[in-house]
Amino acid sequence: MALVELEGVEKSFPIWERHGRVRRRRRIVRAVDGVSFRIERGTMVGYVGPNGAGKSTTIKMLIGILVPSAGRVSVAGLDPVRRRIDVARRLGVVFGQRSQLWWDLPLQDSFDLLRHIYRVPFGRWRANLDAFVELLDLAPLLATPVRQLSLGQRMRGELTAAMLHDPELLLLDEPTIGLDVVAKARVREFLARVNRERGVTVLLATHDLGDIERLCSRILILDRGRVIYDGELEELKGRYGYERTLIVDLEEPAPPLAVPGARVERVEGPRQWLRFRRDDVSAAELTAAVAERARLLDLAIEEPDVEEIVRRIYVEGMAGEAVTPAT
Amino acid sequence: MAEAAAAFGVYRRLVGARIRSQLQYRLSFALSVTGVALVTFLDFAVILVIFGQIDALAGWSVAEVAFLYAVSSLAFALTDLAIGHLDLLPRMIRKGDLDAMLTRPLGSLFQVVAADFALRRLGRVLQALVVLAVAIALLEIPWTAGRVAMLVVMVVAGAAIFAGVWIAFATIAFWLVDSMEVANAFTYGGSFLGQYPIAIFGAWLRRFVIFVVPIAFVAYFPSLYVLDKPDTLGMPAALQVASPLVGAVSLLAGWLVWQNAVRHYRSTGS
Numbered sequence: 017m018a019l020v021e022l023e024g025v026e027k028s029f030p031i032w033e034r035h036g037r038v039r040r041r042r043r044i045v046r047a048v049d050g051v052s053f054r055i056e057r058g059t060m061v062g063y064v065g066p067n068g069a070g071k072s073t074t075i076k077m078l079i080g081i082l083v084p085s086a087g088r089v090s091v092a093g094l095d096p097v098r099r100r101i102d103v104a105r106r107l108g109v110v111f112g113q114r115s116q117l118w119w120d121l122p123l124q125d126s127f128d129l130l131r132h133i134y135r136v137p138f139g140r141w142r143a144n145l146d147a148f149v150e151l152l153d154l155a156p157l158l159a160t161p162v163r164q165l166s167l168g169q170r171m172r173g174e175l176t177a178a179m180l181h182d183p184e185l186l187l188l189d190e191p192t193i194g195l196d197v198v199a200k201a202r203v204r205e206f207l208a209r210v211n212r213e214r215g216v217t218v219l220l221a222t223h224d225l226g227d228i229e230r231l232c233s234r235i236l237i238l239d240r241g242r243v244i245y246d247g248e249l250e251e252l253k254g255r256y257g258y259e260r261t262l263i264v265d266l267e268e269p270a271p272p273l274a275v276p277g278a279r280v281e282r283v284e285g286p287r288q289w290l291r292f293r294r295d296d297v298s299a300a301e302l303t304a305a306v307a308e309r310a311r312l313l314d315l316a317i318e319e320p321d322v323e324e325i326v327r328r329i330y331v332e333g334m335a336g337e338a339v340t341p342a343t
Numbered sequence: 344m345a346e347a348a349a350a351f352g353v354y355r356r357l358v359g360a361r362i363r364s365q366l367q368y369r370l371s372f373a374l375s376v377t378g379v380a381l382v383t384f385l386d387f388a389v390i391l392v393i394f395g396q397i398d399a400l401a402g403w404s405v406a407e408v409a410f411l412y413a414v415s416s417l418a419f420a421l422t423d424l425a426i427g428h429l430d431l432l433p434r435m436i437r438k439g440d441l442d443a444m445l446t447r448p449l450g451s452l453f454q455v456v457a458a459d460f461a462l463r464r465l466g467r468v469l470q471a472l473v474v475l476a477v478a479i480a481l482l483e484i485p486w487t488a489g490r491v492a493m494l495v496v497m498v499v500a501g502a503a504i505f506a507g508v509w510i511a512f513a514t515i516a517f518w519l520v521d522s523m524e525v526a527n528a529f530t531y532g533g534s535f536l537g538q539y540p541i542a543i544f545g546a547w548l549r550r551f552v553i554f555v556v557p558i559a560f561v562a563y564f565p566s567l568y569v570l571d572k573p574d575t576l577g578m579p580a581a582l583q584v585a586s587p588l589v590g591a592v593s594l595l596a597g598w599l600v601w602q603n604a605v606r607h608y609r610s611t612g613s
């Protein structure tokens with residue numbers, strides 16, 4: 017049995033919309049509209065989609081916060097609504113936009129409270145805490161009240177808090193939102209390690225494709241409550257013209273660079289945007305080619321937007337066709 | 344049993360953390376406790392004003408009404424101390440605090456209750472205790488073991504009755520955000536009604552405080568027993584010792600309403 021199973025899951029919210037001054041009309045928002053998938057133990061899956069796609073709603077149903085309008089949800093064979101407390105013991109949850117920690121207390125106190133809440137044996141808790149404090153460099157922050165932590169520092173605390181009770185499944189909802197590049201890399205590195213070294217199953221919901229690049233081999237793309245792609249990340253790249261962008265800062269303004277395998281999309285003074293596909297040229301080759309033609313000061317690589325990938329899936333007319341059956 | 348002990352341990356830790364942060368600012372804490380005590384004395388002054396005009400209220404002397412007032416206030420103050428922050432439920436829902444609680448392996452009502460402890464409202468408890476002491480000194484109560492026990496039991500049962508009512512009405516927040524005025528009408532309003540002999544109410548209000556929101560069991564009925572007063576309404580004598588049962592039923596009802604409400608919880612669309 018798979019650790020997570022969803023079968024024909026729907027969730028709709030009735031909302032009241034204003035029409036004029038007083039009149040209101042009831043409308044149903046289908047946040048999740050017939051989603052089915054399974055996640056096997058030990059795997060790491062990206063749950064990707066634009067804002068409003070229904071990612072958070074799905075995660076809340078996995079936790080048992082929301083009751084599905086239709087369909088079946090199971091986590092470790094349990095119904096999260098009816099067995100919420102048993103499911104909670106097996107889950108680690110990180111919401112990027114809200115804290116799971118106690119705002120007024122030092123970080124250390126939150127960890128102590130969690131030990132009692134999850135009834136983690138002291139030795140196990142101590143060993144986990146030491147490992148994560150070391151891994152995430154938390155020692156200097158333990159005495160600081162959570163409200164005084166920066167977003168990146170707090171997120172390191174949230175990750176530790178979610179892992180202290182050895183969860184089987186880690187659910188993350190936009191864990192890198194608002195973080196700078198370094199902090200993002202740190203979160204991703206952490207997730208890769210707990211998955212590899214502790215065998216924790218990870219479901220990572222995000223609208224930032226950078227989060228799953230090199231992290232998740234399998235990716236589910238959600239749009240308007242439906243899964244429009246379920247498969248390998250590599251295959252997605254091959255099929256849908258997954259174009260990355262190399263942004264280069266040259267020493268002085270230059271005409272658009274002619275580099276094989278890439279096309280210049282935009283020029284702004286000394287800065288140029290080059291679009292390329294990995295199949296055609298590697299980032300290293302491209303950088304070398306650019307350096308041959310102009311003096312390079314700085315560079316960055318951007319993953320495509322989810323919105324763009326979603327659009328391409330529709331344009332190629334393969335939405336639905338690309339969805340591999342969830343069995 | 345082990346479950347209960349563990350739950351109590353967690354409660355103590357969570358609430359302990361809240362109390363520590365309240366005590367960080369000692370002066371403001373002392374001021375707010377005194378402030379609350381003074382304001383609630385004004386509340387009692389209303390009763391004294393009424394007795395300035397008349398000698399007795401439906402056969403109850405000023406000392407007897409003070410006794411009713413004190414018991415009802417004390418029970419209410421204890422409930423307020425422990426769960427008064429249920430008033431903040433709409434905010435907890437909006438900010439996603441409730442979502443965070445639902446990710447943890449503990450009951451949601453338990454966590455909401457353990458989220459705070461309004462020690463600063465201790466002033467209300469102090470005021471109620473002072474009035475109670477004065478009332479008891481003025482009255483010549485024919486003390487027996489049963490009456491002494493009932494005095495303690497009625498306060499605890501009264502707090503349980505208020506708690507059940509409070510929890511049940513707080514759940515309106517799951518359907519309507521900014522709904523606390525309705526809930527407060529029942530809780531604060533209920534505590535106000537509990538301070539008077541129900542014999543002065545009209546028939547409808549009387550039925551309401553006996554059968555619907557059972558405030559009559561907080562002070563009125565058990566006081567008939569403690570003060571050894573005849574019931575001018577001629578209700579069954581068993582009602583005078585029914586408060587613990589009514590308290591238990593009230594708590595259970597509040598819990599059931601809560602469980603049902605959480606199933607309708609729709610979180611926030613972030």
Ligand SMILES: Nc1ncnc2c1ncn2[C@@H]1O[C@H](COP(=O)(O)OP(=O)(O)O)[C@@H](O)[C@H]1O
Nearest residue numbers: 029047067068069070071072073609610611612
């Ligand atoms: N509690 C709610 N009440 C009403 N509408 C909601 C609620 N939660 C989510 N929605 C709506 O459902 C859709 C999906 O939301 P969400 O699951 O938060 O998407 P995502 O996390 O992918 O951005 C959105 O249109 C959102 O406005």
Ligand SMILES: [Mg+2]
Nearest residue numbers: 071072189613
């Ligand atoms: Mg979301």
